[in-house]
Amino acid sequence: MTQTNAAFAPDALVVDGVEFAHGGTAMHFDLTVKAGEWLALIGPSGAGKSTLLDLAAGFLAPERGRILIAGIDVTALSPAERPLSMVFQDNNLFAHLDAFRNVALGITPRLRVSREQRRAVEAALAAVGLEGYAARLPRQMSGGERQRVALARAFLRERPLILLDEPFAALGPALRSDMLDLLAALRQRNGAQPATVVMVTHHPEDATANADRVAYLEAGSIAAIGPTTAMLSGAADPRISHYLGMRTKNV
């Protein structure tokens, strides 16, 4: 990564007129995420939140439109060639590999790791609070610990863009808030611009503490986007307050 002044950094992610048909729903996305921004995607299931992430990551190919990451058109590139890391809701780890190997895969698929790489992996595990967990298999860890390993790998890869698809949905409220704090700390890269985060969530309160902006998706497109507090206050759009259940609460 070149060290650029934040003001002139190209947008971290641009989804430009992307169209995609999914199970009978025609989806259309336009979205710009600024470098260093934290964007939360909310909306009912089937709205296209995960599809949008899969399009950005290259797991789905758009029928029309372009996708730019850090100013470079990546529409034709394979997932491996895109400068991003993705964390899923589960199955982020290979079940037969221990935590160390699972994290090490972020930098090398080889069996042998160099001393430098070993140190980096150990530091990554320490950064997520898992010192001493290197030899544990996924089945010997709790759901929260497994997601920490996944975060360790995602950040070890040092990609400027992190996509998260409901990564903490299976965790309890207290643990979820811990994980969000961890995520906020991890994305601070000493001196450089913080990593850009795009996160799908079913819990709007996950967005309140950390997200800069919230995008509300409905029926295959972004229905509204704006600053977090304004969006979640329910004043921005009646559809959002309906989704958040505010109407019934306020009556």
Place this chain on the structure above:
Amino acid sequence: MTTRTDRRIRIGLGIAAALLALGFLIGGVAALSTVGGAVPDLAALLHDPYIRAILGFTLLQAGLSTALSIILAIPFSLALHRSRISGKRLIMRLFLLPQALPVLVGALAVITIWGQNGLVSRGLAALGLPRLDVYGLTGILIAHVFFNMPLAARLVVAGLDRVPAESWKLAGQLALSPLAVFRLIEWPALRRVLPGAAALIFMLCITSFTIVLVLGGGPAATTLEIAVYQALRYDFDPGRAIGLSVIQIALTTLVLIAALRLGRDPMGGFGFGAKARRFDSPSPTRAALDGLIVVIGTLFVASPFVAILVSGLAADLARLVTEVAVRRAALTSLAVSLAAATLSLVVSILVLMAIEALRPAGRDSAGRRATRIGLETATSLVLVVSPVIIGAGWFLLLRQVTNVLAAAPYVVVAINAVMAMPFIVRIVGPALAEAQTHNGRLAESLGLTGLARLAFVDFPAMRQPLALAFAFAAALSFGDLGAIALFGSNDFSTLPYLLLQRMGSYRTADAAGLALILGAITVALMATVERGFTGSRERTA
């Protein structure tokens, strides 16, 4: 009716049905020992050089068949799963066909392609090379690979499909090399399915009857199963038949125990597969190599079907169809297979519903668990006691009581019915178990019992697998030669039996025509039954 009474009725009916199946199986084996005299000494038998040679060949051909099927299935399934070609599902459907194809038809097709005058031999002769001799071990191996390589491939692909979608996404994002993908994703998936698949194929090959009967040549290429049949049908030596049966049962029991220990369930995996989306991008050379492997594998499996079609159409089909013997055999086959499939389905479902009724919502008791395991075992016992052995037992028993020829149709239907039970239980069982977990508590809280529960809860869940199971059972019985080989006669003859007779008297053109008719009816049977059931579902939905 209370839910408790309903539960009791279900359990009672299931136990009765299981006892019926069990009684038939055990009756056959018991008949062998009572009618034929004392059970011979196993140790003495194993010293008999003739029996040792047969046992040795049985193990040799089964071992080689299994190894070849697995070794060929691995690169094929990996290539198919990795490649981006369209028509993957079609290939997986083609790979389901050998299991529905009557074994005798498959054996004939193997001769047509690989035999002395077959396509491959003519190609070799044109190159100045010697022709292939398909009789003996070579032919048995080719035929076993034709039937079992697709089975292994489907199990492997199903195993790869069970890999979580996120793993393939990770492989794509982390830019894993093909070797790393194999090491990290494919091999662990293979390691889970291969032992079970190998054990299943080994077992199928040990008890393989038709292929060895047709392609095995003389004493040098005889298996236990064939030796039992010959001891009764030609030499009429019940003592030897019993001795061979005992060895065979001991052998299959050992293999089944190994199979159950190695794999969760050696008979699982009926999906059409190849669903996973992958993001590793193979290099052009690799993609081309994958394509080549897929094409060769598909050709190997498809060629016998083409051979049946081509040589069958060359026969005088018009005359065959009007022939009285052919018509009667076809009608007999149809009647036997529909009766066997219905019987098998009814018995299996009664047992399955009892198993579900015994599955408690709360704590399990030892008694219930034991009953469940007993019921499950009863449906699978036929895997250990092969149809030819049961047939042999009933043959010897009935000979003393009545005219074997008069009882033959009933025995054949019953044998075919128990043969299909392990398949039906494995096709329908999971759907019923799922219905129980999803709707069981709701049904009980609503007090749904008897026919209402059957109509609203159990039947909708079973309808589709039921159609597949019925079609499979009917096809299995329609093409079966094992039971009819002992009981068949000029008065009671099915299509496979007639086909075997024509092959035996070297009426090759007739045989080819009959094989086509037999194969076509089997495939049509499966297609109609499956469509009929799924179609009616759409109408009511």
